[in-house]
Amino acid sequence: MTPDSFAIFSIPRRTAIDSAQLQASYAALSRAAHPDHGGSEEAASSVNAAYETLRFPEKRLKHLIEVAAPEGAKAWRTVPLDESMMAVFMELGSALDASAKLLERKSKAASALAKALLTNEELVLRERLETIGFGLEERKTGMEAGFTQLDERLESGDDTVWKDIAATQARLAYLAKWQTQIRERLLAMM
Structure with missing residues (x-):
């Protein structure tokens, strides 16, 4: 079973958390769990893993x-992309494809002049x-602004909220993946 990251940080199981409070708790817990301060490698590792889980x-x-949903809500389901997310996916795919082709041409450019001629297209x-990255952010x-409503539904005992949490999680995972792809491509273009 997965260790409960919320319990490790002594915070309620919610979608929304205070990042500053999480950071402060992480600093205190990691100091206490560190082997140099009487903790152990295992405790330090657990705190670090919990922080990485809660941070994103x-x-x-x-x-x-995983730790709080009813069993029926834990089953993996395909979450279809709405039209606006699909449009972003298509735009990103096109930009990544064009930039990959540019990088290939740039790597094959034999002279400084040939590389310089690609500069405008690269920019x-x-x-x-x-621009796509800013839109993703x-x-x-x-989506994070909607966490408060999800938490209110959780606290009221509305079991239908789990479907919405799962859909939000899937969409956030898409966004995170796309942001990573953009960062990696921009680094490759440096």
């Missing part, structure tokens, strides 16, 4: 489902990827 909303929601693609922030 897509991981936190997945963990919340346009970098800007396109950055805005979507993520918007």
